Amino acid sequence: MKGVYTLIIFLKTNTLLKIGKLGIHTFPRGIYTYTGSAMGIGALSLEGRIKRHLRKNKKMKWHIDYLLNSDNAQIQSVIYAETNEKFECKVSQEIEKLKAAHVLVKRFGASDCKEGCQAHLHYLTLGPSQVQELVLKIYRKLGLEPKLFYNVNYSSNSSSVCLSRNNFISHL
Numbered sequence: 001m002k003g004v005y006t007l008i009i010f011l012k013t014n015t016l017l018k019i020g021k022l023g024i025h026t027f028p029r030g031i032y033t034y035t036g037s038a039m040g041i042g043a044l045s046l047e048g049r050i051k052r053h054l055r056k057n058k059k060m061k062w063h064i065d066y067l068l069n070s071d072n073a074q075i076q077s078v079i080y081a082e083t084n085e086k087f088e089c090k091v092s093q094e095i096e097k098l099k100a101a102h103v104l105v106k107r108f109g110a111s112d113c114k115e116g117c118q119a120h121l122h123y124l125t126l127g128p129s130q131v132q133e134l135v136l137k138i139y140r141k142l143g144l145e146p147k148l149f150y151n152v153n154y155s156s157n158s159s160s161v162c163l164s165r166n167n168f169i170s171h172l
């Protein structure tokens with residue numbers, strides 16, 4: 001499957017993190033969205049990419065890996081849609097337009113973005129279910145058919161990460 005996805009992430013407490021070449025930043029407690037796309041097959045497919053995000057203890061490759069690697073970060077849910085077109089910047093820019101959305105680290109997840117996004121990671125001063133509703137609305141507005149996956153069994157304990165990965169597979 002090819003497509004676009006938005007991770008809804010909860011950061012339990014204010015966290016100081018080094019994000020690769022972007023350096024050290026403080027991330028306040030709260031809800032974040034991270035939007036990406038996956039247009040390949042296998043590990044580069046949409047399923048492969050989301051499964052990777054749900055896994056802890058991996059080699060740091062993307063900016064988001066540094067944030068998700070923190071024990072304070074939990075993926076609460078994933079919104080995704082199947083599409084052969086690249087929608088990541090369109091979705092990201094719609095999120096950026098929301099009053100409650102803030103760019104905390106410029107270029108985060110957007111170092112190769114050519115469509116003028118400030119970042120593909122946004123901090124939202126709203127609760128997770130409100131953010132979820134807004135993101136679903138954005139997907140529909142863009143003509144996408146969003147699906148929602150709740151990562152409810154998530155914890156940093158590896159057995160439940162396996163469980164949530166299996167849940168994601170059976171969800172598809």
Ligand SMILES: [Zn+2]
Nearest residue numbers: 089113115117
């Ligand atoms: Zn972009």
